[in-house]
Every structure is written in structure tokens, then in C-alpha cells.
Amino acid sequence: MKIEALLDELRQEFNKLEREFRQELPKKIQAARELGDLRENGEYETIKDRQGFVKARMAFLQQRIAEISKIDLRAIPKDRVALGSTVHLIDEETGTETVYTLVFPELMDSSRGWISVASPIGRSLIGKQEGDRVVMTTPGGTKAFEMMKLLTLHETLQGHSNGTGS
Known part of the structure; x- marks a missing residue:
């Protein structure tokens, strides 16, 4: 069990999600908005759901990275x-x-x-x-x-x- 390897894996996942959250999802949301009425736009709702999931997962990963980093062998x-x-x-x-x-x-x-x-x-x-x-x-x-x-x-x-x- 390598603590550093686990931390690297968690950081990589966090960085990938952060890129998606800050770059990809805003573009997808903008494209969905351009399709018109948001109340009946399933694509917009799906993207917003993904955005919420990504944000929650990033928060979880930050917490786990902090917890694991504090472990005193x-x-x-x-x-x-x-x-x-x-x-x-x-x-x-x-x-x-x-x-x-x-x-x-x-x-x-x-x-x-x-x-x-x-x-x-x-x-x-x-x-x-x-x-x-x-x-x-x-x-x-x-x-x-x-x-x-x-x-x-x-x-x-x-x-x-x-x-x-x-």
C-alpha cells in the first residue's frame, strides 16, 4: 500500500474533474442555453446534473486528499x-x-x-x-x-x- 500512489491517483482524478468543471461543462451549458427554452431542455438538465455531481465529487476528493495527507505513519x-x-x-x-x-x-x-x-x-x-x-x-x-x-x-x-x- 503506497500512500503517495493513492494520493497521486486522487489528485489526478481531481484535476480531470476540475478541468471538466471549469472548461468543458460551461461550454456545454452555453450550447444548451442557445437551444432555447431551458424548462423543456433535457440536455441542459443532464449537463446541470453532471455539473452538480462533478462539484460534489471534487469536494469529496479534496477532503480525502487532506485526510490522507495528514496521516502520521x-x-x-x-x-x-x-x-x-x-x-x-x-x-x-x-x-x-x-x-x-x-x-x-x-x-x-x-x-x-x-x-x-x-x-x-x-x-x-x-x-x-x-x-x-x-x-x-x-x-x-x-x-x-x-x-x-x-x-x-x-x-x-x-x-x-x-x-x-x-
Whole structure:
């Protein structure tokens, strides 16, 4: 999980939307106005709706960029599950291993095992340590796991394991 890469992606989307908002949409609105009566102009209404969406999305992106930029990596725990941690869980019932990495919601990709820190699974993992029992509520019911291995964001950034020998 690269914070700078995420910030770059969000900034690129913001810049694209800002260009659309400041350059393209005003031209489209002007062209629609020239077609006549605005009360019965579906194209005008569609463009105005798009303009509202773009403005709201830009505000959201500005807020997320500001929030993510403020994250102090020193405040992320080095000994328990937090943003950027990779956890290896063993299902107590089946013995099946599952690996999750906790990421920002924008990076969530369940096919890669990347889950949002804000998801129910992510919230059930936050603050846990190696060896802890983790109980999560899933759509299929409640499941219990043992956390066999924890690799924190700090360890990932340093390229080291957490000393468990695995």
C-alpha cells in the first residue's frame, strides 16, 4: 500500500474533474442555453446534473486528499493490526488460512485480499495481535479465527518479517 500512489491517483482524478468543471461543462451549458427554452431542455438538465455531481465529487476528493495527507505513519501501531497490516488467519472450524491486508477504502480489492479498514472484517481486526482470537460477523454467520501471523505497515516498509521466522 503506497500512500503517495493513492494520493497521486486522487489528485489526478481531481484535476480531470476540475478541468471538466471549469472548461468543458460551461461550454456545454452555453450550447444548451442557445437551444432555447431551458424548462423543456433535457440536455441542459443532464449537463446541470453532471455539473452538480462533478462539484460534489471534487469536494469529496479534496477532503480525502487532506485526510490522507495528514496521516502520521509514526502514529500507526507497530505491534498490532492497523492500516497497512497484513494478517494471516486460521479458521478455527475448517483450518483454512486466509490472508488480508488492511487498506484505505479506495484501494479495497477483495480478489487480492485487500480489505478496507472501515469494513466489518477490517474493524474486527483493528488492534489485534499475533495469537489473538478474532471473531467476525460475515454474511454467512459468525466465524472465529486465530491470528497466526501479523506483518505491520512498518515491517512492510522496512522489508522485514516480524521475527516469527516465517
